[in-house]
Amino acid sequence: MHFTDTVYRNPYWPTFPLLQITQGCTHNNCKFCTMYREVPFRMQPMEWIEEDLKEIAEIAPDATTIQLLSANPLCMTYDKLAPILEKINAYLPKMEYIYAATRVTDIRNKTVEELKKLKELGLREISLGVESGDDWTLDRINKGYHASDIIEQCKKLEEACIDYWMTFLNGTAGKEHSLEHAINSAKIFSQCKPMLVGTGGLTLFPGTPLLEEAERGEFTPLSEKEMLIELKTFVENLTCDCYFITHHTVSGKNLTGPDFLKRKDAIIASLENEIEHGDLDRMAAIRSRKKTL
Structure with missing residues (x-):
């Protein structure tokens, strides 16, 4: 298999087989991330992709799922992406679900009709x-798009009937804008129809511009308690029904599961308990041991 340095795969999706079709990240400029800082973006050569599909077909000829790599493989135009999905179906004729993580901006270069065709080829679920x-x-964190872009591109996915996940990065606005980050994110997410909303807490990794800004006093990170308060505010203002998960260091009960709106009060109560009684030192210790997103 032609796996290059630094690949990301979603642990909640089937993690075998994996097929890398791009290297690196087209944006590679988010201030909190260094995952692909040393990996120039390029598309995998088609001959590599076909060789990898031959290998997968030998090992798992009855595979019904596959996850595309790396950072944002859907950056490809429809004309480049469709032939890859066609080859996946040719080598793996029982294929049902093709998964991929990607950026909001990667949807811009595809029409709704093209997205529908990709869905027919097996692209069923993506993570944004x-x-x-x-x-x-x-x-502030240099994501390269605005809230209006999120809504516009998610509506296209909905029209094409492609399921999608949305992530909220807890703490990424620092103390300077925490309340607005939580409330406005929930408002935008609630105007969309994600099948899943996932949250994670910001960790300032070495080499990230955000850590350098924090060291210069230009960014004020949230404490563990403040992170929980921000997460609670986000949950309180979120009104879309979805599967809800969190990667936060919090260990409270009832945080992960389906039917978010039915469980919303229980999630808030669990967060309130953690804010008042949680082991904040343990949470900070867990965060300090994280090495990557």
Whole structure:
């Protein structure tokens, strides 16, 4: 298999087989991330993709799922992406679900009709690293799009009947804009129809511009308690029904599961308990041991 340095795969999706079709990240400029900092973006050569599909077909000829790699493989135009999906179906004729993580901006270069055709070829579910629905925060962390872009591109996915995930990055606005980040993100997410909303807490990794800004006093990170308060505010203002998960260091009960709106009060109560009684030192210790997103 032609796996290059630094690949990301979603652990909640089937993690075998995996097929890398791009290297690196087209944006590679988010201030909180260094995952692909040293990996120039390029598309995998088609001969590599076909060789990998031959290998997968030998090992798992009855595979019904596959996850595309790396950071944002759907950046490809329809004309480049469709032939890859066609080859997947040719080598793996029982294929049902093709998964991919990608950026909001990667949907722009595809029409709804093209997205529908990709759905017919097996592209059933994608994960969008949204991080925030607040324009100030999106600019602050250099995501490369605004809240209106999130809504516009998600509506296209909905029209094409492609399921999608949305992520909220807790703490990424710092103390300077925490309340607005939580409330405005929830408002934007609630105007969409994600099948899943996932949250994670910001960790300032070495080499990230955001850590350097924090060291210069230009960014004020949230404490663990403040992170929980921000997450609670986000949950309180979120009104879309979905599967809800969190990667936060919090260990409270009832945080992950389906039917978010039915469980919303229980999630809030669990977060309130963690805010008042949680082991904040343990949470901070867990965060300090994280090495990557």
